[in-house]
Amino acid sequence: GENVEQHPSTLSVQEGDSAVIKCTYSDSASNYFPWYKQELGKRPQLIIDIRSNVGEKKDQRIAVTLNKTAKHFSLHITETQPEDSAVYFCAASYPGGKLIFGQGTELSVKP
Amino acid sequence: DGGITQSPKYLFRKEGQNVTLSCEQNLNHDAMYWYRQDPGQGLRLIYYSQIVNDFQKGDIAEGYSVSREKKESFPLTVTSAQKNPTAFYLCASSRGLAGGVADTQYFGPGTRLTVL
Numbered sequence: 001g002e003n004v005e006q007h008p009s010t011l012s013v014q015e016g017d018s019a020v021i022k023c024t025y026s027d028s029a030s031n032y033f034p035w036y037k038q039e040l041g042k043r044p045q046l047i048i049d050i051r052s053n054v055g056e057k058k059d060q061r062i063a064v065t066l067n068k069t070a071k072h073f074s075l076h077i078t079e080t081q082p083e084d085s086a087v088y089f090c091a092a093s094y095p096g097g098k099l100i101f102g103q104g105t106e107l108s109v110k111p
Numbered sequence: 112d113g114g115i116t117q118s119p120k121y122l123f124r125k126e127g128q129n130v131t132l133s134c135e136q137n138l139n140h141d142a143m144y145w146y147r148q149d150p151g152q153g154l155r156l157i158y159y160s161q162i163v164n165d166f167q168k169g170d171i172a173e174g175y176s177v178s179r180e181k182k183e184s185f186p187l188t189v190t191s192a193q194k195n196p197t198a199f200y201l202c203a204s205s206r207g208l209a210g211g212v213a214d215t216q217y218f219g220p221g222t223r224l225t226v227l
Contacts, residue, residue, distance in 0.1 A: 002170075006153075031212055031213070032212060032213040032214075034215060034216070036218075042220075043201065043218040043219060043220050043221055044154070044201070044218050045218075046215055046216075046217070049215060051212070089153060089154065093212075093213035096159070096161070096167060096208075097142055097159070097161055097205070097207055097208040097213045097214075098144070098156055098159050098169065098213075099144075099156075099213065099216060100156070101146075101153040101154040101155075102153055103152060103153040104151075104152070104153050
């Protein structure tokens with residue numbers, strides 16, 4: 001079925017450390033993989049995305065890697081800061097243009 | 112995503128009543144989506160529309176209905192058949208499919224529905 005698994009569900013790091021969140025998807029036809037950040041009570045905001053013709057993409061402290069063979073992709077945040085604390089969601093595209101979202105990872109960055 | 116608005120921000124409804132949530136966008140996007148978010152959970156797709164006058168069911172469409180009469184608007188009705196409607200509802204829009212490739216979705220601010 002259409003499914004995206006996301007791990008871990010919670011992640012606590014010290015300020016300055018790196019954080020990694022992993023997702024797997026089920027459909028080899030998926031070709032678009034966005035990551036969203038959601039602060040409490042707010043709307044999800046896109047932070048980075050990757051398409052299936054690319055293996056890695058970076059934007060300052062944030063990077064995403066994609067392994068199409070294994071059907072998994074990961075978010076890497078380096079030099080974490082307290083303002084990085086939020087819930088992060090991965091998603092994968094499925095036929096018809098829809099996105100299926102993972103369950104979310106609550107990241108806590110301790111000063 | 113400032114071009115997507117949802118109203119109202121908070122909505123209270125008595126059990127057994129239908130209620131309609133508004134979603135408007137001025138981004139000239141073809142596609143629009145409705146998601147439901149429960150505490151501590153991800154976003155689950157209710158309905159989506161890739162073009163005016165057409166829409167498809169998502170994973171949890173039971174107890175909900177939508178219409179897409181205008182490109183800018185995609186209202187969601189939560190009917191009395193929805194057994195547990197208390198949740199945070201998010202609307203999103205995107206340019207839609209281009210050559211079979213999905214595009215970025217931008218979210219509205221959400222409506223928090225509480226059934227009393």
